[in-house]
Amino acid sequence: MKVITRTLGPVQANCYIIIENNHALIVDPGDSFDIEAIMEQEKCVVDAILLTHAHFDHINGLDKLLKIVSCDVYCNPNEFSFLQDASLNSSSLFMYPITSNAQPKAILEGKQRIGNFEVEAIYCPGHSVGSTVFIIGSLLITGDVLFKGSIGRTDLPTGSYTQMKESINKLKALKLNYHVLPGHGPLSTLDEEKRENPYL
DSSP, X not given: OEEEEEEETTTTEEEEEEEETTEEEEEOOOSOXXXXXXXXXXXXXXXXXXXXOOOHHHXXXXXXXXXXXXXXEEEOGGGGGGGGOTTTTSXXXXXXXOOOOOOOEEOOSEEEEETTEEEEEEEOOSSSTTOEEEEETTEEXXXXXXXXXXXXXXXXXXXXXXXXXHHHHHHHTOOSOOEEEESBSOOEEHHHHHHHOTTO
């Protein structure tokens, strides 16, 4: 399994392209990027786009991307409304309003097959009401729930520090030493976060 990272947009959000056996998943397209060049270089097709959550800095490239690749978009159904609501996706708080016309499918908690990939979704509200962490192979894609040395903010609309603590405890309970791919900042491992992250 290969992971290509693109750090996108004014808030420098991490977008991940996960590739295996000539198939790809895209996670959190925060702005447009060189997807056509990646598809050509890796000889892959895009099976789906996953959203860890639907804040503006993770969805701003979604509509542009869907003009290039034809695939389903998945996110937690609690955040379907975020795509067309600039207050809920927080764009109106920081910059100009951003919306998306994507029609997402619901990501289900637990294991599911999405395209060529087995994806396990763990519902982790706190940063936002629908924040979801994905396990794909040895990867733990944490969005804005868990960062290297820190956790996501909880003061935006639908955020909750109480829920965030519960979500962090879910991740702390995972047994394997996953590679942590956060929504912002450097990569880490779950064992490293258990040792050094004060929130764990």
